Amino acid sequence: MFTLKLKWSALLGAAMFVTGTAFAQDSGPLLDLLVKKGIVTDQEAEELRADLVKDFAANTSAGKLNLSSDLTELKISGDVRVRYEYRQGQNLAGDNLERGRFRYRVRPAITGQMGDWFFGFRLENSTNSRSSNVTMGDDAGPFAKTNDAVNIGQVYIGYRVNNQWTLTAGRMPNPFVNTLLVWDGDINPEGFAEQFKTTVGATTYFVNLGQFLYDSANPQNSIAPTINRQDQYLLGWQGGLTYKVNETSTFQLAPTLYMYVNNKPTAKTFAGAFTAANATAINNLAVLDLPFEYATVVKGDTPFRLFGDLAYNTDGKNRAQKYGRPDLDNQVWAWQLGLQYGKAKLKGEWDAQVYYQQTDLFALDPNLVDSDIFDSRVNVEGIVFGANYKLTNAVTFTATYANGKTRDKSAISPGAGDVGITTLNKYNLLQLDVVTKF
Amino acid sequence: MKKAILLSLLTVASAVALRADNKLVIKGSDTLGAKLVPTLAEAYKAKNSGVSIDIAAEGSTTGIAAIIDGTAQIGMSSRRAKPTEMSAAQAKGVSMKPTIVAFDGIAVVLNANNPVSTLTKRQVEQIFAGDITDWSAVGGNPGAISIYTRNTSSGTYSDFKDLAMKKRDYASSSQKMAGNEQIVAEVAKNPSGIGYCGLAYMNEPGVKVASIEGSVPSKASVLAKKYPYARPTFYYTNGEPVGEAAKFVEFTLSDEGQAIAAKIGFVPVR
Numbered sequence: 001m002f003t004l005k006l007k008w009s010a011l012l013g014a015a016m017f018v019t020g021t022a023f024a025q026d027s028g029p030l031l032d033l034l035v036k037k038g039i040v041t042d043q044e045a046e047e048l049r050a051d052l053v054k055d056f057a058a059n060t061s062a063g064k065l066n067l068s069s070d071l072t073e074l075k076i077s078g079d080v081r082v083r084y085e086y087r088q089g090q091n092l093a094g095d096n097l098e099r100g101r102f103r104y105r106v107r108p109a110i111t112g113q114m115g116d117w118f119f120g121f122r123l124e125n126s127t128n129s130r131s132s133n134v135t136m137g138d139d140a141g142p143f144a145k146t147n148d149a150v151n152i153g154q155v156y157i158g159y160r161v162n163n164q165w166t167l168t169a170g171r172m173p174n175p176f177v178n179t180l181l182v183w184d185g186d187i188n189p190e191g192f193a194e195q196f197k198t199t200v201g202a203t204t205y206f207v208n209l210g211q212f213l214y215d216s217a218n219p220q221n222s223i224a225p226t227i228n229r230q231d232q233y234l235l236g237w238q239g240g241l242t243y244k245v246n247e248t249s250t251f252q253l254a255p256t257l258y259m260y261v262n263n264k265p266t267a268k269t270f271a272g273a274f275t276a277a278n279a280t281a282i283n284n285l286a287v288l289d290l291p292f293e294y295a296t297v298v299k300g301d302t303p304f305r306l307f308g309d310l311a312y313n314t315d316g317k318n319r320a321q322k323y324g325r326p327d328l329d330n331q332v333w334a335w336q337l338g339l340q341y342g343k344a345k346l347k348g349e350w351d352a353q354v355y356y357q358q359t360d361l362f363a364l365d366p367n368l369v370d371s372d373i374f375d376s377r378v379n380v381e382g383i384v385f386g387a388n389y390k391l392t393n394a395v396t397f398t399a400t401y402a403n404g405k406t407r408d409k410s411a412i413s414p415g416a417g418d419v420g421i422t423t424l425n426k427y428n429l430l431q432l433d434v435v436t437k438f
Numbered sequence: 439m440k441k442a443i444l445l446s447l448l449t450v451a452s453a454v455a456l457r458a459d460n461k462l463v464i465k466g467s468d469t470l471g472a473k474l475v476p477t478l479a480e481a482y483k484a485k486n487s488g489v490s491i492d493i494a495a496e497g498s499t500t501g502i503a504a505i506i507d508g509t510a511q512i513g514m515s516s517r518r519a520k521p522t523e524m525s526a527a528q529a530k531g532v533s534m535k536p537t538i539v540a541f542d543g544i545a546v547v548l549n550a551n552n553p554v555s556t557l558t559k560r561q562v563e564q565i566f567a568g569d570i571t572d573w574s575a576v577g578g579n580p581g582a583i584s585i586y587t588r589n590t591s592s593g594t595y596s597d598f599k600d601l602a603m604k605k606r607d608y609a610s611s612s613q614k615m616a617g618n619e620q621i622v623a624e625v626a627k628n629p630s631g632i633g634y635c636g637l638a639y640m641n642e643p644g645v646k647v648a649s650i651e652g653s654v655p656s657k658a659s660v661l662a663k664k665y666p667y668a669r670p671t672f673y674y675t676n677g678e679p680v681g682e683a684a685k686f687v688e689f690t691l692s693d694e695g696q697a698i699a700a701k702i703g704f705v706p707v708r
Contacts, residue, residue, distance in 0.1 A: 035663075043537070043538050049518070050518075053518070054528060056521055058524075058525065064521075115607070
């Protein structure tokens with residue numbers, strides 16, 4: 001018996017030695033078995049268990065964490081990016097404005113689940129809704145931190161009603177299937193979203209609904225004689241499907257309608273008619289959007305994607321008239337069409353994509369379109385090349401090049417861009433990124 | 439004169455020191471501290487005159503915290519110290535030593551008039567987690583189930599989650615009680631009630647003990663580790679106990695102490 005006991009104790013000791021502190025978390029059943037077999041007493045097992053827990057508590061970070069017992073999952077993630085960017089704009093006289101800059105961003109995030117409820121928040125180091133970058137050396141002094149703010153990029157609570165419906169409230173990741181044609185990827189809309197998804201046979205149907213506070217009036221009801229205002233909302237209705245063509249190919253279509261509510265002359269910020277001098281106004285925008293994608297594999301197993309987006313402002317004619325250019329009332333379309341070859345997921349993998357994009361002057365909300373590709377503007381068109389290479393599974397090198405111009409040079413290209421030229425004879429963008437994800 | 443004053447001061451100091459040596463502070467688990475430890479303390483004091491024992495039974499969490507912050511010599515606990523508590527203790531130079539003083543089974547108690555008398559482990563989990571809310575779902579008379587649990591500082595509260603509920607949360611409708619006796623009293627009054635308590639509290643009028651997949655809590659089933667909700671109960675000390683605490687631990691583990699534990703309703707360690 002003594003020999004057997006010694007053998008079990010030695011086995012336990014060896015296991016502890018080999019597996020270290022992680023063993024503390026898994027030792028319970030083994031200790032219980034040793035007690036059941038009479039190899040160690042309850043008290044001996046308890047002392048050993050206490051020693052293991054002490055070791056775990058002292059030598060592992062997990063042992064020092066005290067998480068709410070209500071949490072069923074907690075995840076810390078995020079990314080850090082360092083970028084070189086070059087932008088060039090040429091005016092109609094052929095003069096160039098150029099800017100090269102080094103930038104960085106950090107976006108640490110915590111997401112968690114408590115049964116059917118979930119939450120998330122993400123910090124970002126820029127106040128800009130369409131960029132989380134900080135430009136190196138752009139502060140009020142050498143190596144100052146005046147631009148390095150800590151901002152809440154995302155903060156939301158959600159509830160999974162069942163396997164099909166999910167409700168989310170707060171400042172959230174964009175719930176819509178979208179492209180950079182309509183939405184800048186950095187925008188996290190604020191408000192409420194309801195999402196539905198169900199699969200029938202080879203088809204997954206989805207519905208995404210959004211009610212976003214575009215601009216909050218403060219106050220809504222003022223002391224007379226000040227005018228009363230209402231909150232402005234962006235509403236979105238999206239219903240689409242993903243059809244599995246075969247084992248390697250899918251097709252997705254996501255028709256969407258975006259509308260703006262309470263866009264009255266008395267609105268706080270985005271009131272009035274869209275003009276060259278009032279380029280943020282959101283009057284007469286009722287945009288039908290149709291992002292689509294066909295994904296398959298070529299050459300055996302290389303991912304290949306055909307993607308695009310088509311948008312039409314159903315109220316664009318009135319937007320053109322209020323702008324003072326009824327002659328341009330057919331400029332209410334925007335589209336994007338592109339190809340992607342490969343998919344950079346693991347170390348050594350790469351992908352490349354090319355797409356062409358065109359946005360009419362009255363087609364889209366200039367406050368939402370991508371801030372990089374064509375400098376936050378509408379009335380632009382051009383081509384974009386991009387490539388990703390995985391340096392490791394977690395580190396990606398990305399290169400992006402865009403070449404564009406003002407589409408109708410009889411008008412300006414409105415938008416809150418970085419290039420201070422209203423009508424672009426030529427626009428070039430080069431971005432070289434190293435991104436680490438954790 | 440100075441010598442006399444000095445002598446008097448020394449005498450007083452010695453007396454105070456002696457009194458301090460003979461005072462034992464025990465804090466923690468209600469499961470241990472409501473019946474067992476007070477009975478042990480009385481028996482111990484009867485044999486050791488001049489010893490003062492203060493007992494505060496406000497939950498295992500308070501007992502472990504008292505050892506960490508040095509406000510008790512013995513911490514009663516019906517659960518094991520958590521890694522975070524171990525970490526906090528080590529940061530303060532405290533070495534948490536557990537001593538098993540008795541075994542216990544957590545009995546699931548029902549109102550005596552409830553026609554249900556046996557439950558599966560899955561049903562217990564579902565009832566306390568709120569998945570099953572009506573007695574008809576487990577073969578009883580139709581009626582909403584009233585759940586009684588201990589409060590969050592209780593070791594039994596967390597032990598039951600670990601042993602019976604796969605660490606799930608209690609139903610939001612559950613009512614939290616300060617002690618085992620309160621739970622038993624409420625279940626005895628409420629025909630739709632269900633709760634849990636230590637072995638020492640289950641044989642009360644108005645309640646009956648549910649059989650869990652054919653196993654009822656008893657000395658035999660707990661010692662044989664057959665009853666699914668069996669557990670050890672502990673004294674925690676800062677390292678090896680010394681002084682009065684060491685004597686009290688020794689007394690608890692003695693034949694006399696273990697006989698008291700058995701009489702109260704616990705299962706002796708041997």
